[in-house]
Amino acid sequence: MTHKVLLSLLLSAAGLSANAQSATSRSQLCPTPPMGWMTWNLFKGDINEQLIRETADAMVSEGLAAAGYKYIFIDDLWQGGRDIHNNIIPDPQKFPSGIKALADYVHSKGLKLGIYSDAAQLTCAGATASLGFEEQDARTFASWGIDYLKYDYCNAPEDSATARQRYHAMATALQKSGRDIALGVCEWGQRQAEEWCAQVGGQLWRTSYDVRDMWKDVVKQGGMGILDIINVTAPLASYVNHTQWPDMDMLVVGLRGKGGPSSDLGGTGCSDTEYQTQMSMWCMMSSPLAMTNDLRKLTPADRRILLNPEIIAINQDSLGLAAQRKVFNNDYQIYVRKLTGGRHAIALLNTADKPLTLTADFAALGIEGKHQVRDVWQHKQIASNAKRWKGRVKPHETIVLVIE
Ligand code: GLA
Numbered sequence: 001m002t003h004k005v006l007l008s009l010l011l012s013a014a015g016l017s018a019n020a021q022s023a024t025s026r027s028q029l030c031p032t033p034p035m036g037w038m039t040w041n042l043f044k045g046d047i048n049e050q051l052i053r054e055t056a057d058a059m060v061s062e063g064l065a066a067a068g069y070k071y072i073f074i075d076d077l078w079q080g081g082r083d084i085h086n087n088i089i090p091d092p093q094k095f096p097s098g099i100k101a102l103a104d105y106v107h108s109k110g111l112k113l114g115i116y117s118d119a120a121q122l123t124c125a126g127a128t129a130s131l132g133f134e135e136q137d138a139r140t141f142a143s144w145g146i147d148y149l150k151y152d153y154c155n156a157p158e159d160s161a162t163a164r165q166r167y168h169a170m171a172t173a174l175q176k177s178g179r180d181i182a183l184g185v186c187e188w189g190q191r192q193a194e195e196w197c198a199q200v201g202g203q204l205w206r207t208s209y210d211v212r213d214m215w216k217d218v219v220k221q222g223g224m225g226i227l228d229i230i231n232v233t234a235p236l237a238s239y240v241n242h243t244q245w246p247d248m249d250m251l252v253v254g255l256r257g258k259g260g261p262s263s264d265l266g267g268t269g270c271s272d273t274e275y276q277t278q279m280s281m282w283c284m285m286s287s288p289l290a291m292t293n294d295l296r297k298l299t300p301a302d303r304r305i306l307l308n309p310e311i312i313a314i315n316q317d318s319l320g321l322a323a324q325r326k327v328f329n330n331d332y333q334i335y336v337r338k339l340t341g342g343r344h345a346i347a348l349l350n351t352a353d354k355p356l357t358l359t360a361d362f363a364a365l366g367i368e369g370k371h372q373v374r375d376v377w378q379h380k381q382i383a384s385n386a387k388r389w390k391g392r393v394k395p396h397e398t399i400v401l402v403i404e
Contacts, residue, residue, distance in 0.1 A: 138174045
């Protein structure tokens with residue numbers, strides 16, 4: 001009898017499967033912010049297995065996978081109800097080969113597959129959700145080879161205690177499934193999830209209502225622009241550690257006003273400078289990076305922003321901290337983030353509608369001494385033995401420096 005067979009016999013006598021025994025502790029499931037691509041903002045319910053396969057192909061051929069983008073997150077409207085045994089099933093028109101075959105394909109490319117459900121009977125878009133079926137659905141997701149679950153909170157009671165209980169139920173079910181499946185808490189920053197996400201078994205928590213393809217909500221229709229999300233997330237920096245990430249919602253980089261749900265509520269599109277700011281600040285804050293533009297049609301500007309290895313390195317820095325906002329006024333904001341190797345990243349964000357000359361005085365920002373300064377968007381060292389940086393920042397631009 002091999003050791004493995006003996007172990008299985010012992011575990012099954014104890015009521016455990018070898019898989020359940022080997023599941024990773026939940027706190028270790030996302031050691032850096034997950035990076036990938038999500039279906040919702042551009043495609044909404046217009047999704048199918050062909051789109052997922054072609055997106056997986058593009059993730060590899062465009063060099064996105066090599067740059068760190070590993071997940072394909074299938075969002076809402078993949079579901080086809082439940083079968084006679086109450087097993088959740090995919091929409092047979094959209095996914096005729098089933099999700100397992102799709103996961104196998106995605107995995108064969110070295111990528112991971114995420115899926116979506118909701119802590120109520122119906123999802124936000126009115127599809128079948130998981131309340132009361134947590135263990136059964138977690139087992140199904142595990143059997144398909146799912147790696148990540150975005151768990152939404154539409155149609156659920158408002159109070160925080162119920163939310164905590166429902167997220168905990170799903171995290172426990174995922175853990176018992178025996179497969180390593182990360183859990184994204186998606187209650188839109190309304191119940192202080194930053195306080196309890198880790199306790200209930202989640203790895204990241206949404207900080208805001210849904211992102212729209214806009215700079216800020218000037219029309220006051222309740223949509224969240226890039227700057228709105230930066231402003232609600234900045235105060236949460238101290239909750240971030242190397243296991244817990246603030247989910248600032250999807251990147252709108254490259255959508256240019258063409259994006260399904262992200263074009264609602266005034267989401268008419270952003271400039272490339274504003275998309276650069278989104279990438280900069282999502283990386284500074286350690287947010288997950290979920291692209292939503294059509295990866296089969298990348299432009300040079302999309303590539304420049306999404307594939308910048310220096311800004312991605314800040315996002316994935318293994319110290320796993322978020323940037324602290326040190327300066328905040330009507331015209332600009334300055335952030336500092338500690339990096340490995342005693343380095344710091346500094347972001348200067350011009351929120352005004354006019355160009356500004358800004359100064360980052362390193363000592364005033366808590367960084368003593370003289371330093372080498374690298375501009376991560378220009379990809380070059382711009383100073384040595386420097387005690388400050390001073391320069392022009394365009395309207396809505398973010399300059400990111402690494403200080404060493
Ligand atoms: C909510 C979420 C979005 C998306 C939709 C899907 O609005 O916040 O990110 O998942 O539901 O219906």
